[in-house]
Amino acid sequence: MTASQVRRVVWVHGDSLSVTDPALSACPDAPALFVFDRPFLQAVPVAFPRLAFMYQGVRDLAAHRPGPTELRVGAVPDELAAFAAAHHAAELHVTRNFTPDFARIVDGLRAARPDLRIIVHEPERLTSFNGPLRRFFGFWKKVEREVLHGEPAPDFPQRGHR
Amino acid sequence: MTDALRLPPDLPPNLPDDQLPRVLGEALTGLYTGEPRLPARAGGRTAGLAALHAWTGEGYAGRNFLSGNVSRLSMYLRHGMLGLREVAAHARAVMRGRERDEFLRQLTWAEFYRLVLRQEGARVLGNLEDPKYPARWTDTLPDDVRGASTGLPCADAWVTHLIRDGWLHNHERLWFAAYLVHWRGVDWRAGYALFREHLLDGDIANNALSWQWVASTFSNKPYFMNQENIDRYSGGRWCRTCRAACPFRASYGELETQLFGTQP
Numbered sequence: 001m002t003a004s005q006v007r008r009v010v011w012v013h014g015d016s017l018s019v020t021d022p023a024l025s026a027c028p029d030a031p032a033l034f035v036f037d038r039p040f041l042q043a044v045p046v047a048f049p050r051l052a053f054m055y056q057g058v059r060d061l062a063a064h065r066p067g068p069t070e071l072r073v074g075a076v077p078d079e080l081a082a083f084a085a086a087h088h089a090a091e092l093h094v095t096r097n098f099t100p101d102f103a104r105i106v107d108g109l110r111a112a113r114p115d116l117r118i119i120v121h122e123p124e125r126l127t128s129f130n131g132p133l134r135r136f137f138g139f140w141k142k143v144e145r146e147v148l149h150g151e152p153a154p155d156f157p158q159r160g161h162r
Numbered sequence: 163m164t165d166a167l168r169l170p171p172d173l174p175p176n177l178p179d180d181q182l183p184r185v186l187g188e189a190l191t192g193l194y195t196g197e198p199r200l201p202a203r204a205g206g207r208t209a210g211l212a213a214l215h216a217w218t219g220e221g222y223a224g225r226n227f228l229s230g231n232v233s234r235l236s237m238y239l240r241h242g243m244l245g246l247r248e249v250a251a252h253a254r255a256v257m258r259g260r261e262r263d264e265f266l267r268q269l270t271w272a273e274f275y276r277l278v279l280r281q282e283g284a285r286v287l288g289n290l291e292d293p294k295y296p297a298r299w300t301d302t303l304p305d306d307v308r309g310a311s312t313g314l315p316c317a318d319a320w321v322t323h324l325i326r327d328g329w330l331h332n333h334e335r336l337w338f339a340a341y342l343v344h345w346r347g348v349d350w351r352a353g354y355a356l357f358r359e360h361l362l363d364g365d366i367a368n369n370a371l372s373w374q375w376v377a378s379t380f381s382n383k384p385y386f387m388n389q390e391n392i393d394r395y396s397g398g399r400w401c402r403t404c405r406a407a408c409p410f411r412a413s414y415g416e417l418e419t420q421l422f423g424t425q426p
Contacts, residue, residue: 015365016242018207041193045359048187048194049328053205053362055177055186057241060206062175071173073189095242098280099366126246126273133281135381139274140267147266150254 009033009084011094012069013102015123017057019064022121023093029067030093033083034058036073040101077108084116095121179204201362202327203237210238214249219257222265228331228396233265237329237362239272246273272368279367286370287351289379295422297377299349303356307342314409316392316400317341321356328362333395339376340386344421345409350377388417 010023010032017034019025024032036051055071062069072079084092092109096102106118127143173189179200187198203209217233224230238244246269253265279286305311310318310325320338324330330338335357342353350373357373358364374380389410393401401408412420 014241017205018210018243018245020207020245021242036190036193038193041190045195045355046193047196047325047328047360048183048190048198049196049201050360050362050364051190051194052182052186052199053201053203053237053328054241055173055182056179056201056205056209057207057243059175059177060208060243064207069175070171071175073172073193098276098283100284123242124245124247126250126270129277133274133278136271136274139277140270143270143273144267147250147270148254148263150251 006091007087007089008091008093009080009087009089010067011035011080011092012058012061013094013097014054015097015099016095017054017061019061021061021095022123023095023119024061024065026119026121027067027093028065030089031067031083031087032061032065032069033080034069034071035076035079036071037076037101038074076105077112080105080109081112081116084113089116091117091119093119093121095123097123195359196325202329203234203362205237205241205243205362207238207243210235210243213238214244214252217252217256219253219261219265222257222261225264225268226333226395228333228399232331234329236272236368240363240365240368275367275371278371286366286374287354289377290374291379294378294381294383297347299343299347301349301352303342303348303352304346307346307348308356314341314406315404316396319400324357324360328360330361335372336376336385337387337392339373340384341410343373343377344384344386350374350379384422386414386417386421388412388414 008027008030010027010030012021012024012032012034016023058069058071070083072083080092094106106120109116110118127146129139129143131142133139173186177185183198183200213235217235219231219233221231225232235244235249239246239249250266250269253262253269257265282290307317307321310321312318317338320330320334323334324338339350339353342348343350354370354373357369361369371380376385378384387410389401389408389412392410410417
């Protein structure tokens with residue numbers, strides 16, 4: 001099987017509800033899944049309009065991408081594993097977010113499906129800053145030029161990160 | 163792996179809005195608070211792009227006033243329906259001068275908080291630093307706060323707006339947070355949980371770190387306001403007709419001593 005024939009699925013989470021999401025952009029034709037996280041929602045109070053807002057986000061991307069988009073309610077690693085199996089997928093693509101839940105879900109999925117290759121796409125960034133952070137003011141001084149003008153200063157990597 | 167064969171999916175991805183509360187409400191039974199109803203603003207990239215394209219930034223200099231023109235794009239950014247880069251590019255194209263720079267600076271807070279979350283992980287859900295005053299906070303959100311029945315028209319309005327709209331102006335968020343943490347002595351995490359429950363833009367990074375900024379566990383001093391500040395930036399919305407015993411009616415110096423003790 002060549003790379004172009006590898007069966008892929010995409011995990012769409014609550015930080016990536018757009019057709020421009022890097023994982024979705026990489027796999028426009030692949031089946032995509034959004035899961036309402038049952039254990040999380042059982043433990044954490046969330047008002048209905050927030051969930052409806054997210055549903056509308058999934059609905060919008062489903063209407064704007066060539067591949068199929070599905071929604072399920074359940075435990076996210078379990079649903080992703082089942083979805084990948086149902087589509088005979090060898091790869092699952094997702095865009096990283098920095099929440100602790102993301103790492104937990106990816107670890108859970110790797111444990112449940114060691115044969116499934118998980119491709120994590122990096123989220124879009126506003127700046128190229130990668131140094132340590134403490135206060136916004138110091139951060140702003142480092143990225144100000146880049147944010148205001150849309151591109152890093154020519155000497156940014158050398159001078160700007162430390 | 164028997165679940166793998168389960169079909170059809172739990173939810174169709176094409177429910178029209180008029181069916182959405184009923185069908186999604188049934189699918190998520192027991193998994194949400196409040197009544198099933200549509201959000202005050204529609205979700206999705208299409209709606210987000212419409213809001214972005216309608217945003218000219220005119221009047222953003224008055225952003226600290228409740229009547230000021232603010233973008234209300236945060237819920238689209240939070241869910242990735244809009245990207246920080248395209249919002250920044252739009253602002254560079256349509257805004258001018260100091261208003262443009264200020265909008266871009268505010269937008270950069272979202273990136274800053276995401277990067278702090280990347281750096282700190284789950285630690286952002288606890289105090290990142292010691293509070294900068296002798297704080298003795300209780301864990302529980304008082305019933306009168308949750309029920310918008312404190313008797314303070316402003317504080318009750320902040321909670322009402324939060325629950326009704328899933329959105330609050332930044333100044334209302336700051337006032338409410340300062341009221342809850344400093345005046346009522348409630349741990350910021352109780353306020354964080356209330357915001358997480360209702361805010362359409364509520365996420366771990368912005369939400370937890372903004373509360374910590376007010377509480378002084380991620381800033382050099384606690385944020386607080388007085389009645390004059392509320393009156394000015396709300397355009398007198400509550401103060402002009404208010405008959406409550408106002409806990410905010412004092413100078414900043416007096417309130418600082420009252421709330422935080424004598425400052426070094």
